[in-house]
Amino acid sequence: MGLVIAEAGLRLASPAASLPWPEYVPQLNAGEHHLVDEAMRAGLTHTGGEVFRVLLERWLSTHVRQISTTPAPLADLMTVLADEVRERRPVRRVADPACGTGTLLLAAARQWSAREPVRLTGCDIDPVLGRLAAARLALAVGHEQVEITAADTLRDAPDAGVQADVILCNPPANERDWGHAELATDRRWLFGQPPRTESELAWVQHVASVLAEDGAAVVLLPPAVASRRAGRRIRAGLLRAGALQAVVALPPGAAPPYGVGLHLWVLRAANASRGQGRVLLVDAADCRHTPTEGGTQVVDWDGLEERVSAALRGDDPPGVVTVPVVDLLGEETDLTPARHVPPAVAISGVELSRSWARFDHALVAVRDAGQALRPLASVHPPQARTVVSVGELEAADAVALMSGGPFPDGALRRGPRPDHGVPVLMTAHLGEGQGEQWWMAADDVERGERERELTVTSFGDIVVVTTFTEFDAWVESSAPVVLGPHLQRLRVDPERLDPWFLAACLRVRFNARQAGTHASVSSRVDVRRLRALRLPIDEQRRYGAIHRQLVEFERAAAGLSAISGALSGTLSELLAVGQIGTE
Structure with missing residues (x-):
């Protein structure tokens, strides 16, 4: 079905064109071609892009547990970072060596194609995802600017020799069968052969090998890549060569897996003149909106982009530090931003007063709910029921x-x-x-x-x-x-x-x-x-009213617990950094 949707998208993008069918893609049968024709007829009453978008969203929601996609706000943030690092110079080619359904390349088209035509090249090991990416991008910018390949990027290196101005990548994580043995002498390992358990560092070195001299890459990685002992030597090599420019710690919920705060690594082509310089570390894990009533926290994308962009421009927003490379080289070479960013509690007196006001309100709510229940007593002996x-x-x-x-x-x-x-x-x-x-x-x-x-x-x-x-x-x-x-x-x-x-x-x-x-x-x-x-209905209603009061008491107590915990944590942080006193 993914190939049916992809074929429909490609035909909707160029109805008159006769597009070649790659050898690696299975042929569609008569029934599947009929479905493609149905999608084409739907494109007569709706825009082709809208028809394809609905079909793709339905297909992805069906496979939500098998296929992980990069959220659009994160993709846009990665393009902004690359643009800031390159100081907004023209971009002629953007690559994604693990493109999936093409979300990052689509964000690149939004960011740069309005300035001048941009060549979008991608690769994915899954031919279905690659075909969907090709259709998605063709609908956005046209076939002429898109080149998607289905191949194993690490083993086959289909983009060898390509010099991309910008590389955006969300590579697969925690892989073991990525080609460790057969790629032992690969020329891409400029900073050392990646251990079997460090497939992410293999992707990082691949990205660095196909980056243009003045190019920039932004790679999404698990946080453990910044600190695992097995990858210490490669991280040190990246630092010494000036290839690693910045590490940004994202808040949990920015991308799958949503419970983990992932990292963005900003890379440049290895350059001896940049070696032994400084590395920008940004801890943006706190860029989240206030929790909702259900406790859910949503990523503050505007605040996140503002903080990271300001840091790249050389400003000094909270949660940002520039560390000399020599200070990072050692037994661990730990690049986790939270371990280097100096503690700072950005809370004003007004915000602290508001926290105390919320605490007082919650305290009153608990007291009122408790007073409503206080007259209740246990009846002894219990009535026969x-x-x-x-x-x-x-x-x-x-x-x-x-x-x-x-x-x-x-x-x-x-x-x-x-x-x-x-x-x-x-x-x-x-x-x-x-x-x-x-x-x-x-x-x-x-x-x-x-x-x-x-x-x-x-x-x-x-x-x-x-x-x-x-x-x-x-x-x-x-x-x-x-x-x-x-x-x-x-x-x-x-x-x-x-x-x-x-x-x-x-x-x-x-x-x-x-x-x-x-x-x-x-x-x-x-x-x-x-x-x-x-019980009779009248007595039921009387007991039901008491149960409502119990539920209100539970909610008020839970609210007080959450507010008091947050307030206590804020005061503890102020105390730990010496920013607390008495009026």
Whole structure:
């Protein structure tokens, strides 16, 4: 299907052209050619670029766990860095030796093609991804400026002899079978043969070998490459030759894997006159927006670009230091910016006052919620009560159960959720404080709910997590939400059951233990075996109101914990750098 989409994109880019079919790409069959024709007909009513974009996004969302792409904001940042390093000189050729679907080359086209025609050359070991990149770039700048090859860059070196003005690269990480043995005497290893465990440094040296004399390269790497002992000798060689100009530590969430703060290495062609100079280290891990109510932090791309650009221009923004090469050479040659940037706490008196104001507000909220609950007392001896199971309530039509399940192919999206997006809840991501959001388009949700392929909550529904370790139950107040596997939706008859009262009964741990299967380590909770008190509706509502107060108390306490922790951390940092005093 990827080749079908690629062929459609290439034909939409040049409908009249007869494009050669590479030998390394499998031929399409009659049915697949019919799909290409359907895409061409869609291009008559929509722009070709829009048709291809929608098809590519759907295909990538289907393979979201197998194919990792560079986010567009990061790609744009990498082009800005390269432009700053080259002092905005003309760019004639941009290369990406691990181009994937061409995101970095597309960013390069946006950055430089408006000034003058730019030759975009790329390579990827996967012919499907390479073909998609060729189509994507052809739609953006035309076939004449694009040259994409399918090959193993390290083993085959298809771009040997190419001198690129700019190289942008997000190479594969943590590879073991990259050709360590057969490439032992390769001429590209100017700074030493990379160990088997240092495939990333093989990519770095390859990039340096095809860089023009006045060129610049920006490479995205895991943070461990800057400090692993096995690569110390190669890092030292890069420093001595003046090939490594800067290392930028990005905030977590900038690119997959989203929980890791990756690094950008800025490279120049080896030059003896630049050797033994200085290296710019930028720690931009704090360039994130304020956490949202759900705890998610989003990368502050504007702030990140401003800090890095200012550092390259020679300014002195926070989190930046220029270190002499001689100070980095040693037993470790550790290039991690956070270990060299001097500690500085950029917080003003006004910001500190605002932090204390938030703390006071949270403290009042906890106190008010606690005072509302303080009159409650335990009744001894307990009153005799009868219980009823959820299964019995379902049989009596007092509650309707519906299980969450798998999602339609291509419907699940990952990334910042737009206004029209519907959030998706999965047990694997419960409690995550950071990372990308999962969501679906509103049209897909409406269609899936209509065809009973999706379980979507409404305001007042009860959601139950059926895995024993994450077991919980709550009343949904931010509907709609699409539920994934191991989640159950309980929709009650409000004339017979109060949802807040029922959720209070279901969520207690001893209820889960009694209803658990205990068949394996990953035991499940049978929702129909969960039990609740049998009470009149008026008494249910009174208990439900108390449960609402308990939920408010929990949220207020969690908010106070988060705010007090952040405030304590800020004061500790001020104390550690000698910037604290009393008024």
